[in-house]
Amino acid sequence: MFAVEVSDHIMIAHSFRGAVFGPAQALHGATFVVSAAFMAESLDANGIVVDIGRAFDVLKTVLNPLNYRNLDEIPEFKDVNTTTEYLTKHVFEQLAGAVRDDRLGRNGREIAVIRVTVAESPSARAWYEAPVW
Amino acid sequence: MFAVEVSDHIMIAHSFRGAVFGPAQALHGATFVVSAAFMAESLDANGIVVDIGRAFDVLKTVLNPLNYRNLDEIPEFKDVNTTTEYLTKHVFEQLAGAVRDDRLGRNGREIAVIRVTVAESPSARAWYEAPVW
Amino acid sequence: MFAVEVSDHIMIAHSFRGAVFGPAQALHGATFVVSAAFMAESLDANGIVVDIGRAFDVLKTVLNPLNYRNLDEIPEFKDVNTTTEYLTKHVFEQLAGAVRDDRLGRNGREIAVIRVTVAESPSARAWYEAPVW
Amino acid sequence: MFAVEVSDHIMIAHSFRGAVFGPAQALHGATFVVSAAFMAESLDANGIVVDIGRAFDVLKTVLNPLNYRNLDEIPEFKDVNTTTEYLTKHVFEQLAGAVRDDRLGRNGREIAVIRVTVAESPSARAWYEAPVW
Amino acid sequence: MFAVEVSDHIMIAHSFRGAVFGPAQALHGATFVVSAAFMAESLDANGIVVDIGRAFDVLKTVLNPLNYRNLDEIPEFKDVNTTTEYLTKHVFEQLAGAVRDDRLGRNGREIAVIRVTVAESPSARAWYEAPVW
Amino acid sequence: MFAVEVSDHIMIAHSFRGAVFGPAQALHGATFVVSAAFMAESLDANGIVVDIGRAFDVLKTVLNPLNYRNLDEIPEFKDVNTTTEYLTKHVFEQLAGAVRDDRLGRNGREIAVIRVTVAESPSARAWYEAPVW
Numbered sequence: 001m002f003a004v005e006v007s008d009h010i011m012i013a014h015s016f017r018g019a020v021f022g023p024a025q026a027l028h029g030a031t032f033v034v035s036a037a038f039m040a041e042s043l044d045a046n047g048i049v050v051d052i053g054r055a056f057d058v059l060k061t062v063l064n065p066l067n068y069r070n071l072d073e074i075p076e077f078k079d080v081n082t083t084t085e086y087l088t089k090h091v092f093e094q095l096a097g098a099v100r101d102d103r104l105g106r107n108g109r110e111i112a113v114i115r116v117t118v119a120e121s122p123s124a125r126a127w128y129e130a131p132v133w
Numbered sequence: 134m135f136a137v138e139v140s141d142h143i144m145i146a147h148s149f150r151g152a153v154f155g156p157a158q159a160l161h162g163a164t165f166v167v168s169a170a171f172m173a174e175s176l177d178a179n180g181i182v183v184d185i186g187r188a189f190d191v192l193k194t195v196l197n198p199l200n201y202r203n204l205d206e207i208p209e210f211k212d213v214n215t216t217t218e219y220l221t222k223h224v225f226e227q228l229a230g231a232v233r234d235d236r237l238g239r240n241g242r243e244i245a246v247i248r249v250t251v252a253e254s255p256s257a258r259a260w261y262e263a264p265v266w
Numbered sequence: 267m268f269a270v271e272v273s274d275h276i277m278i279a280h281s282f283r284g285a286v287f288g289p290a291q292a293l294h295g296a297t298f299v300v301s302a303a304f305m306a307e308s309l310d311a312n313g314i315v316v317d318i319g320r321a322f323d324v325l326k327t328v329l330n331p332l333n334y335r336n337l338d339e340i341p342e343f344k345d346v347n348t349t350t351e352y353l354t355k356h357v358f359e360q361l362a363g364a365v366r367d368d369r370l371g372r373n374g375r376e377i378a379v380i381r382v383t384v385a386e387s388p389s390a391r392a393w394y395e396a397p398v399w
Numbered sequence: 400m401f402a403v404e405v406s407d408h409i410m411i412a413h414s415f416r417g418a419v420f421g422p423a424q425a426l427h428g429a430t431f432v433v434s435a436a437f438m439a440e441s442l443d444a445n446g447i448v449v450d451i452g453r454a455f456d457v458l459k460t461v462l463n464p465l466n467y468r469n470l471d472e473i474p475e476f477k478d479v480n481t482t483t484e485y486l487t488k489h490v491f492e493q494l495a496g497a498v499r500d501d502r503l504g505r506n507g508r509e510i511a512v513i514r515v516t517v518a519e520s521p522s523a524r525a526w527y528e529a530p531v532w
Numbered sequence: 533m534f535a536v537e538v539s540d541h542i543m544i545a546h547s548f549r550g551a552v553f554g555p556a557q558a559l560h561g562a563t564f565v566v567s568a569a570f571m572a573e574s575l576d577a578n579g580i581v582v583d584i585g586r587a588f589d590v591l592k593t594v595l596n597p598l599n600y601r602n603l604d605e606i607p608e609f610k611d612v613n614t615t616t617e618y619l620t621k622h623v624f625e626q627l628a629g630a631v632r633d634d635r636l637g638r639n640g641r642e643i644a645v646i647r648v649t650v651a652e653s654p655s656a657r658a659w660y661e662a663p664v665w
Numbered sequence: 666m667f668a669v670e671v672s673d674h675i676m677i678a679h680s681f682r683g684a685v686f687g688p689a690q691a692l693h694g695a696t697f698v699v700s701a702a703f704m705a706e707s708l709d710a711n712g713i714v715v716d717i718g719r720a721f722d723v724l725k726t727v728l729n730p731l732n733y734r735n736l737d738e739i740p741e742f743k744d745v746n747t748t749t750e751y752l753t754k755h756v757f758e759q760l761a762g763a764v765r766d767d768r769l770g771r772n773g774r775e776i777a778v779i780r781v782t783v784a785e786s787p788s789a790r791a792w793y794e795a796p797v798w
Contacts, residue, residue, distance in 0.1 A: 428561010
């Protein structure tokens with residue numbers, strides 16, 4: 001399996017509900033370094049998994065509505081904890097949609113798997129990996 | 134599959150037996166940066182894989198008996214080479230035990246896989262990944 | 267000149283006032299990786315600049331009131347923008363105070379300079395360096 | 400599954416054919432940080448996946464013909480785009496050959512999988528992972 | 533002294549003249565990670581050294597004519613070796629010009645020093661630091 | 666001022682004497698990532714600070730007697746604590762000697778300053794910087 005992975009970052013505020021979160025129940029924030037890996041069984045005729053320029057653009061498009069925001073105020077996240085884990089799947093769903101819509105510059109059917117990794121600090125990170133189809 | 138990974142480090146001395154190790158047969162040492170990834174098919178009701186605070190605590194508890202030690206003098210390691218690879222599985226076994234005992238703050242049955250990565254230098258690392266059950 | 271530097275991190279929310287900040291005028295957040303370097307002309311009798319364990323403790327003590335907080339709500343910061351640059355000096359002042367009070371485990375007079383570096387993302391960071399005395 | 404991974408780097412020039420590459424159609428270059436992971440179900444009698452010294456040597460031997468070269472001028476690459484993805488598989492094939500020839504200091508049959516990761520910048524990387532046999 | 537530092541990267545080809553360069557006399561290439569640090573004695577009324585958004589823009593403007601290029605073909609570099617060291621000063625001169633022309637969003641007279649760091653690989657880097665005025 | 670910096674690493678065992686070291690009084694070890702920066706006011710006729718290949722070789726020559734060793738058993742270190750700080754100056758002295766003996770491929774008089782940085786873990790490092798002459 002081949003993979004191409006690109007990274008970007010966002011700076012957000014949020015708070016969590018639940019005693020398990022301890023001090024992170026208060027409004028705080030994070031720099032999230034987000035990496036998106038697109039995986040395919042074979043390279044296309046150009047010798048690539050996907051156009052890396054488009055991969056950067058699609059990732060930025062997905063992250064833009066979150067960047068410099070208080071996630072607590074985004075209606076879509078009203079009933080959830082926007083944990084690092086939760087966000088990995090949120091980004092995955094958006095990227096998988098872009099792949100299915102052929103927005104990565106390649107027949108989306110040829111992209112098998114996406115893995116989204118979100119690093120919240122030098123010592124903690126989360127990822128979500130699943131088939132696109 | 135979701136994963137949450139936390140990292141810590143230890144500073145140990147040890148030596149190896151076997152011509153394959155060359156100069157590393159002498160007593161030397163290492164800073165081991167140890168990362169523990171816990172993987173689950175779904176998030177719990179709080180939106181997490183495991184309580185990250187407990188993950189840090191359990192990892193520290195597992196690493197503590199090794200930190201600032203000469204591994205050659207620890208009875209458990211008397212008959213083995215405490216290679217980077219060997220230690221990945223040693224840490225895995227301890228963490229898997231903690232998961233099975235529900236010490237990560239979640240029903241251990243819901244944690245499917247653990248991967249332990251140990252980096253010994255900027256240019257070399259090892260990992261061990263296996264199902265918990 | 268000798269230096270010893272230790273690092274820790276905090277996760278905070280804040281907002282900025284001033285058109286220059288563009289989208290960062292909204293409430294957002296950051297993971298700040300904070301490094302504190304203590305510099306001295308000579309090592310002490312133990313062969314160290316300062317006790318590295320105390321350096322970690324003092325840094326954590328300085329960062330603790332900021333961690334998991336919305337900096338906009340801390341009275342001390344009411345009239346300022348808590349920019350990365352601003353925070354470098356805030357941490358410096360606290361650390362310099364600790365050095366002057368001999369809380370680093372060495373006669374504070376022997377510590378000449380402190381540099382505080384705060385990384386806000388993989389592509390941006392700030393620092394403040396000044397004499398302690 | 401156990402893995403041991405070693406890293407090295409090369410500095411190359413090349414150009415790409417195809418409108419998808421935009422400005423990268425011009426002759427440019429890259430520092431490629433190449434990591435080779437060897438995976439096995441069990442450790443050998445010494446407690447290792449493979450001799451890490453041999454792993455470094457074999458990786459260097461594979462990379463040496465590419466280092467400080469214009470890849471456009473290497474006959475083997477005449478009809479292909481030497482993309483980051485393409486190179487991951489090129490290195491994989493060479494390493495898999497070394498494993499099959501028992502050049503890693505262990506019965507090659509005991510090495511199950513190789514993954515080659517090539518980082519082209521702090522924000523982009525590719526990998527190829529496949530069974531050796 | 534306060535400093536703010538931003539980073540970007542370019543991918544270039546070039547060759548060197550002189551026996552000291554050994555195999556690097558051949559056409560090869562590099563990913564250069566370029567960091568620009570702007571230093572000032574005091575923060576401005578907004579609490580910043582310079583507008584970090586402008587710092588990123590100015591750095592990108594300076595790097596753009598070099599990115600995806602064969603430096604051997606750029607007339608300005610015809611008679612020089614475009615070593616990592618040489619490029620640190622080339623970027624410095626461009627950035628210092630931007631500061632002197634008040635293009636960083638602050639009276640250029642208030643920026644005292646610039647340091648440009650260029651990393652060519654995980655194990656080698658160069659920098660140039662000098663007063664702006 | 667120009668600088669060129671190269672990095673390598675060693676894996677050593679040692680112990681410390683003095684209550685200030687707490688658990689590090691026991692025999693333990695470290696991976697030390699050692700960076701050597703050579704600084705000069707001007708580039709030479711080739712456009713370099715020093716021959717980077719020689720810089721790597723000289724650094725390796727200096728580190729080699731320490732690598733895979735128990736520093737407690739090296740006569741030169743019999744009466745000292747081989748702290749990270751102490752080792753920065755030890756390496757500095759060896760490198761300064763090499764510069765003064767013109768072993769860096771340039772008239773040693775033209776190298777003004779050396780800085781040696783030793784990272785012992787992701788969260789702690791030390792450096793020593795001084796004029797060569």
